[in-house]
Amino acid sequence: MSVSPSTSGLAYEPQNIEPKWQLLWEKADLFQNTPAQLTATSTQKNTAGRPSQKLFHLFAFAYPSGSGLHVGHVESMTALDILSRFQRMQGKQVYFPVGWDAFGLPAENYAIKTGVPPAKTTHDAIKTFQTQIKRLGISYDWANEIATNHPEYYKWTQWLFLQLYQKGLAYKGVGMVNWCPSCQTVLANEQVVNGQCERCSTDVIQKELNQWYFKITAYQDELISGLETVDWPNATKQQQLNWIGKKAGINIAYQVIDRAGQPLDSGETITCFTTRPDTNFGATFLVLAPEHTFAKKVAAGELAAAGVTSDQAQKVAVYLDSAKKKTELERQQEGRQKSGVFTGAYAINQLNNRKLPVYISDFVLGNFGTGAVVGVPGHDLRDFEFATQFGIEIIRVVKGPDGDISPIIKPNQVQEDAGVMINSEFLDGLEIMAAKAKIMDHFEAKGWGQRVTTYKLRDWLISRQRYWGAPIPIVYDPEGQAHPVKPEHLPWRLPEDVGFKPTGESPLKSSQEFIARTEKLYGKGWRPEFDTMDTFVDSSWYYLRYCDSRNTQEFASSERMSAWLPADLYLIGPEHIVLHLLYSRFFTKFLRDEGYFKFSEPFQKMRHQGMILGPDGKKMSKSKGNVINPDSIIAEFGADTLRVYEMFMGPLEADKPWDTRAVAGVARFLKRWFKAVTQALATAPTANQKITQSQRKLHQTLKKITEDLTNLKFNTAIAALMEFLNVWEAAPKTDPGFTREELSQIIRLLAPLAPFMAEELWSQWLSAADLTPDSQAPFVHQQSWPEFNPDLAQAEQVTIMVQVNGKIRGQFAVATDQITADEVIKTTAQSLPEIQKWLVDMSGATLPIKKIIYVSGRLVSLVV
């Protein structure tokens, strides 16, 4: 192909340059369809003839919202694009795919408001995003673009569901679920924020429903241990660990007793989970969650044998009813105020034969541990609060750190984490950790308890009573029995004849076609599952599909997945730490167990980009009017300026406010660079005899940029380029200037960061020498990365600082090759006149030097 050299002269005009190269790159199919070119990494050669190595750079799937590309998208896309271009120039084979997390609520809510089908809204939004991204010069592999709402994609989402179903890892179950009255759908635990719906901030209520779950808990231990093998930010790993919430403790079974203090004939027991069995001599009561089966039995009047009167049973029933009606938010607003009711029943603590009254309170959670706790009010603040409120005895069994052994009457006396046991018979005198081990052994030996590990992680509720998602591929026979949709019926298509008015029921119920289709394929009286899947199901396996996005036989071939995954770099916002990342890891481990590939973690290296804030330092939002639109920045300054500015703002991971004036500073820098190069091209000598300061700076910069880009330190890389330009522009008029070869390096150096301008300068570089573009590699982005010369990258001389008693008092220069002459340098340092005056006392007498420290190439420290 031919590339026409520019004739536009010296002025930098991004508005002319950028559309031109965008078009030519597109025509040339640059960097397209990479995964098809896999094959053995060691034999593969790129255009420059160097051995190739594969890299998978993953940008977090974007939701195609109607408001278009956000400057935050620009930040992370640009960072990955720079890295991709940089690595390609270094001979790596880089796969940098693009796709859309296209199912989801906003499009459906828009449909409810306007009647416009979500498919249309989504399609239009994607078009807008595509145009904006191409204008930015992001070198995506568009040939492998995917969208989760496409039947060829969600066919495999459904396939994945069925695989899980066949292995018993997708199941339907009844349970208390989070229900958003506004979105009219259930939510996963992960989608409830402060008792409110993550999307619309409506108070979430609890409902008992029969829903579909994925058994993520089957992998809970591996989800913990796998974190040790990946290169992720520590904070992220920590948060995942907290979410999984693994805890070691013991389940203790307390026998329920009758009025005479004898175990019930039914052998009824209440099992409590505790991590602090060491304090069990201080136990004075038991508390059950309202959902506990024993609580229900009491309410139903089934525990008369335990001495529960009908009056007490009645009170319990009332309490259970009121607890059920409370929203998550009401429960939180009560704060530490505790409600509860005595059941009338007692259990026995076999350690000391103490009778423990059994209470019910909603501060005990039904879904953690066993839903029942043993109350030790002296050493647990919640138990203390409950005991004081209900007048229950408090026993001290741990001595305070100050030796306090007085009765516990104030909350600040409640010793929770350290101390020595007292009032605990055979545990007395032991530190709590030792006591814990000893009593657990005791409980197990007696058969009263059993060591257990509990987890906070719950199974993943994936049913959604919404339209715009992948239908759950399940059909029910006339008896209501669930059956998987047959593989030949996939994709199990999302019907189009639905009403969008929220009714509290799944919108798919309104589809005649959906029901007719089910009856036709499966028989009269058969019904489809009307719920769709949580969109996190779609978006938690997309990186697998990327490897083989046009495969019609499989979700992706094993060969391709093994070749490209795990991803070498995943750049994703910190808001996805518990949801998407945990789910993705679960799917990966499951499919590995199914034998599709061998790796266990999908994302080997992950980093989080920070948030770009408005100029006011606050999160951008339409209501605050502080939103920066990338299109308007491109219109004013060009895409290269936008890219370089966003990378220059600060460290990638940090939140940083937008500074409108600083954008102009970056535009100035690019303009100066363009001018410097175009002017130099006109007079460039073919060879340069003398080594100049500018040359040294060039090679130092080449070295620095290579290091910084490798480490994702884009802001300091750009600062180094600016420094280089400052030195270049300040070079003496007598300097011979950079040679053609050096100018080529200077142009290539900028290519990853400012791809359009670099391409323009490259074409000028070629035409200045009457060269025609290489037909195999006509573009600057196909050239090799400039290597630095280590000799030239070294400074000619270094400044040695001289300290006297730790304070800087002078300095001198030394040739770089002389810095190992320790004795000479130490002597020179002492002989400096400005140092001499610090080496004498008030009377002028020379002070003895006690110690001389020389830090090679940096400083001499004199101690007197």
Next chain:
RNA sequence: GCCGCGGUGGCGGAAUCGGUAGACGCGUAGGUCUCAAAAACCUAUGAGACUCAAAUCUCGUGUGGGUUCGAUUCCCACCCGCGGCACCA
């Protein structure tokens, strides 16, 4: 309350196997060009003291201690901000 991250000029930030604090950019001030303005370019720019000036000195990386010839960097205690979790037994 628990877990994690952070605190450096007027602003964004740079420098942490301990070794010139403030790179680079923004802003500001003065200047060149211009009838004028913008743009562009040049110079200065942490605070303070002293000086005609040059030079020099003192202070300075959230606070208070410590280790060291030397601390933004390491240790201890605390304060503040941000993110996450939260009546999790």
